[in-house]
Amino acid sequence: MPEIQANCAPQTTGRPFPWFCPRCRKKEVRPAVIRYQTERLHEGCLVAVDIPNLEVPKCANCGEQVFNYTTDEQILAAVCAQETARQMSPIANSD
Numbered sequence: 669m670p671e672i673q674a675n676c677a678p679q680t681t682g683r684p685f686p687w688f689c690p691r692c693r694k695k696e697v698r699p700a701v702i703r704y705q706t707e708r709l710h711e712g713c714l715v716a717v718d719i720p721n722l723e724v725p726k727c728a729n730c731g732e733q734v735f736n737y738t739t740d741e742q743i744l745a746a747v748c749a750q751e752t753a754r755q756m757s758p759i760a761n762s763d
């Protein structure tokens with residue numbers, strides 16, 4: 669599995685807000701913090717993850733959430749942190 673080089677990340681965060689909304693076309697997309705629950709594949713297993721404070725660009729007009737590379741990085745980091753905590757727990761590591 670190739671590892672993602674953190675210091676080679678594209679500059680997706682450099683665009684100044686507000687952005688144009690891809691749904692309603694208004695210039696109302698600004699950073700928001702939301703609670704987000706999803707499932708991600710982690711080392712071959714589907715893992716449910718609950719992120720209480722995901723930063724995601726969101727349209728103030730229609731509510732569209734504009735997920736991007738930065739958003740995805742936060743989700744992957746949350747999955748990784750959760751699974752690391754699980755593996756370090758002596759109860760879960762019973763096999």
Ligand SMILES: [Zn+2]
Pocket residue numbers: 689690691692693694696727728729730731732
């Ligand atoms: Zn919109």
